[in-house]
Amino acid sequence: MWICCLQIIPVHIEKEIVPTDDLSDLILKSQEIKEGDIIVVAQKIVSKQEGRLIKLSTVTPSLLAEGISSQYKKDPRITELILSESKRIIRMHNGVLIVESNHGFICANAGVDESNVEQGYATLLPKDSDISAQNIRDNILERTQKHVAVIISDTFGRPFRMGQTNCAIGVSGLNPILDYVGTLDSFDNVLRVTAIAIADELASAAELAMGKSLKCPFVIIRGYRFEIEDCVTSKLIRPENEDLFR
Numbered sequence: 001m002w003i004c005c006l007q008i009i010p011v012h013i014e015k016e017i018v019p020t021d022d023l024s025d026l027i028l029k030s031q032e033i034k035e036g037d038i039i040v041v042a043q044k045i046v047s048k049q050e051g052r053l054i055k056l057s058t059v060t061p062s063l064l065a066e067g068i069s070s071q072y073k074k075d076p077r078i079t080e081l082i083l084s085e086s087k088r089i090i091r092m093h094n095g096v097l098i099v100e101s102n103h104g105f106i107c108a109n110a111g112v113d114e115s116n117v118e119q120g121y122a123t124l125l126p127k128d129s130d131i132s133a134q135n136i137r138d139n140i141l142e143r144t145q146k147h148v149a150v151i152i153s154d155t156f157g158r159p160f161r162m163g164q165t166n167c168a169i170g171v172s173g174l175n176p177i178l179d180y181v182g183t184l185d186s187f188d189n190v191l192r193v194t195a196i197a198i199a200d201e202l203a204s205a206a207e208l209a210m211g212k213s214l215k216c217p218f219v220i221i222r223g224y225r226f227e228i229e230d231c232v233t234s235k236l237i238r239p240e241n242e243d244l245f246r
Helices: 023-030 043-049 063-072 076-084 129-144 198-210
Strands: 003-011 038-042 053-055 086-093 096-101 106-108 121-123 149-158 161-172 218-224
Touching (some): 003 198, 023 043, 023 129, 038 198, 043 129, 043 149, 043 161, 106 149
Antiparallel strands (some): 096 106
């Protein structure tokens, strides 16, 4: 695999995304797609398009949500959404709930987010971001006959590192892991553990163009050579018995 003239092309969308929108159509109308492009899509617009925008006044907090919220001065409706989107709570501190989401992600607040939405609303992660990515990829192939990969990205924190970075929460057409195990390094040593999370790295690169308030929910990465492959993001999730941070 090699990289040549890597481009990160922002795609700006001025309109507010609603469930009747066709994300593939928005991409194709905004930018020419080429064979082998990687399209990184911000989770927020996928959630909005898939009806995962929740009006907080419709949420009834449980007793558990009320108890946690009173301890951390959180909105109990947000806490209830976090609990409903979680398999279990890993840590609670300073009002942040680190959970294992229903998707298997270890993340803050199960991805429940009040940013970039109207006041009184919150978004949930897509129910299955791999399927979301697959649908966008299939629609683009049908309309253009171009083979692309699609990554759904969201912002995650990381153990022992300050700041957040974009990570892949959905993928289609691209193996999210580039595995070097068994290959030789430049000194002919056999690599035994090196596996690069390329889907996360591509998502992070896209964030440089996306920003948080630039109305740029899509990024096209062009020039990264990869094999079209059917994979899922679960390959990026470290098994619990190998996870030294839990």
